[in-house]
Amino acid sequence: MHKVKPEMRIIYLAIFILFVSFLLVPLITLFYRSFETDYGFGINNYITILSDKNLVQAIGNSIKVSTITACISTVLAFILAYSINCTKLIRPLKGFMKVVILIPMLLPTITYGFAIIYSFGQQGLITKLIGKNLFEIYGFNGLLIGYVIYTLPAAFLLINNSFKYIDKKFMVVSELMGDGPFRSFKNTIIRPLLGTLGGAFVLSFILSFTDYGIPASVGGTYYVVATQLYQVMLGSIPNFNNGAVIAVLMLVPAVFGVLLLNYLEKFNFHYDKFTNVEMISNKVRDICFGIISTIILVGILSVFAVMFIIPFFISYPFKLTFSLQHFVDAFQSTDLIGVYKNSLYVSVVTAILGTLVAYSSALLNVRTAIKSKSKLVIDLISMLTNTVPGMVLGLSYLLFFNNSSLKGTFAIIILCNIVHFFTTPYLLAKNSLSKMNPGWETTGELMGDSWFKTIYRVVLPNSKSTVFEMISYYFINSMVTVSGIIFLITAETSLVASKIKELQHFQKYDEIFVLSLLIFFTNLIVKFICDYFQRKSVIQG
Numbered sequence: 001m002h003k004v005k006p007e008m009r010i011i012y013l014a015i016f017i018l019f020v021s022f023l024l025v026p027l028i029t030l031f032y033r034s035f036e037t038d039y040g041f042g043i044n045n046y047i048t049i050l051s052d053k054n055l056v057q058a059i060g061n062s063i064k065v066s067t068i069t070a071c072i073s074t075v076l077a078f079i080l081a082y083s084i085n086c087t088k089l090i091r092p093l094k095g096f097m098k099v100v101i102l103i104p105m106l107l108p109t110i111t112y113g114f115a116i117i118y119s120f121g122q123q124g125l126i127t128k129l130i131g132k133n134l135f136e137i138y139g140f141n142g143l144l145i146g147y148v149i150y151t152l153p154a155a156f157l158l159i160n161n162s163f164k165y166i167d168k169k170f171m172v173v174s175e176l177m178g179d180g181p182f183r184s185f186k187n188t189i190i191r192p193l194l195g196t197l198g199g200a201f202v203l204s205f206i207l208s209f210t211d212y213g214i215p216a217s218v219g220g221t222y223y224v225v226a227t228q229l230y231q232v233m234l235g236s237i238p239n240f241n242n243g244a245v246i247a248v249l250m251l252v253p254a255v256f257g258v259l260l261l262n263y264l265e266k267f268n269f270h271y272d273k274f275t276n277v278e279m280i281s282n283k284v285r286d287i288c289f290g291i292i293s294t295i296i297l298v299g300i301l302s303v304f305a306v307m308f309i310i311p312f313f314i315s316y317p318f319k320l321t322f323s324l325q326h327f328v329d330a331f332q333s334t335d336l337i338g339v340y341k342n343s344l345y346v347s348v349v350t351a352i353l354g355t356l357v358a359y360s361s362a363l364l365n366v367r368t369a370i371k372s373k374s375k376l377v378i379d380l381i382s383m384l385t386n387t388v389p390g391m392v393l394g395l396s397y398l399l400f401f402n403n404s405s406l407k408g409t410f411a412i413i414i415l416c417n418i419v420h421f422f423t424t425p426y427l428l429a430k431n432s433l434s435k436m437n438p439g440w441e442t443t444g445e446l447m448g449d450s451w452f453k454t455i456y457r458v459v460l461p462n463s464k465s466t467v468f469e470m471i472s473y474y475f476i477n478s479m480v481t482v483s484g485i486i487f488l489i490t491a492e493t494s495l496v497a498s499k500i501k502e503l504q505h506f507q508k509y510d511e512i513f514v515l516s517l518l519i520f521f522t523n524l525i526v527k528f529i530c531d532y533f534q535r536k537s538v539i540q541g
Contacts, residue, residue: 113217138220210389390484
């Protein structure tokens with residue numbers, strides 16, 4: 001590997017300072033404030049919080065609903081991934097699955113709740129079609145439905161990706177050797193995926209446990225830890241120290257999750273090579289998985305269908321006359337257009353700067369000869385950003401930057417998003433760069449090219465597909481995030497996702513769905529554009 005260049009040290013120092021200033025120090029401040037009392041430094045805040053029966057019950061509620069969500073999401077995600085990878089379902093259906101499962105990722109979680117209300121509520125679309133109210137939507141039921149929809153895409157992507165690294169030859173061999181369906185399924189599918197299934201469970205649990213958007217809309221009186229933190233911080237009498245304690249307690253499940261993931265790593269194994277084997281036809285298997293997968297997809301679509309219907313009526317369900325007035329009013333409202341422009345600005349800048357930071361970090365880790373300790377620091381940063389929930393990170397920013405010039409600016413929101421969503425883009429870039437020829441930089445140096453020139457002319461063109469995927473990830477997540485920015489926005493920096501929360505208080509649900517559609521179609525367009533350039537770069541490569 002080539003020698004360490006001054007520019008490499010400068011980039012590393014810049015990244016190091018960025019994460020120390022906007023991750024490590026704010027979190028240290030959060031921990032410090034959690035122990036700060038009127039009488040000095042101590043654990044009185046923790047005693048007070050843990051003595052609060054309502055808060056303890058909220059934590060218990062969060063653990064309960066998140067655990068059940070994680071179980072359901074992991075099972076459903078596995079069924080969808082198995083249907084795509086291990087059955088002989090027709091290709092259009094498999095393609096349809098991959099598209100529909102991604103729809104929830106293009107919307108803020110607070111929208112899920114309103115979609116559930118207008119689907120299963122007293123006057124809901126599905127309720128009217130069936131003729132009766134199926135269940136109470138506020139509280140545990142609404143949270144469970146919302147959380148499953150929210151976590152299912154992430155769990156599916158994780159499991160579906162792991163299916164690509166399973167050699168299907170062993171499934172065929174197992175059947176030919178006379179193994180029973182259960183034994184074959186256990187040894188050739190479940191065993192290789194055990195670590196991934198555990199990872200999907202942990203991921204679903206953490207996402208549910210730390211989400212604020214869904215309980216904000218359908219939580220009702222079933223309090224969870226995220227809503228309690230919001231009330232403590234933004235209630236009638238904010239208590240920063242107690243809020244810091246709740247935020248620290250929210251980190252505990254995430255830390256246990258990371259430890260569990262590390263333990264599950266030992267169950268993962270890799271094949272020496274992969275064999276492209278055609279699956280043996282099994283009509284019973286294909287029909288069963290096809291029906292179950294279709295039910296799951298229809299369930300997702302049925303919840304979000306109202307979002308594409310209600311805004312086109314004058315007043316649902318009382319005046320069912322087709323009208324575009326809600327869209328006209330929205331686009332004539334300088335307030336709504338303003339927050340939409342704010343969201344676009346934040347998302348575009350986050351996508352550009354975030355991709356630059358994540359890609360540079362991966363370059364330093366994989367394509368340079370910087371010290372192994374420095375590489376370890378970058379990996380630890382990615383683990384830490386993956387562990388810290390958005391609400392906790394946002395609160396730590398609020399506490400640390402409260403009296404600084406960054407408070408109430410777009411800059412602090414953008415920086416929070418860059419840090420919050422760092423892990424996945426970084427790992428995408430790291431995996432891509434590690435598969436490239438390690439001698440390109442050395443060859444470029446021998447030919448008289450600088451390191452920057454080699455990166456620009458050789459390495460970057462060969463990783464364009466990954467770069468567009470990183471841009472798409474940062475943009476979409478910045479458009480839909482609620483938890484990460486809820487403590488950082490002001491009247492001047494209001495975003496679409498936070499505006500939806502504000503409109504809820506005035507019961508302006510038509511405007512909520514119009515804004516949700518704006519977010520959805522914006523993200524959809526960006527996704528299509530990035531996917532197009534991804535495919536184009538792969539073909540050119």
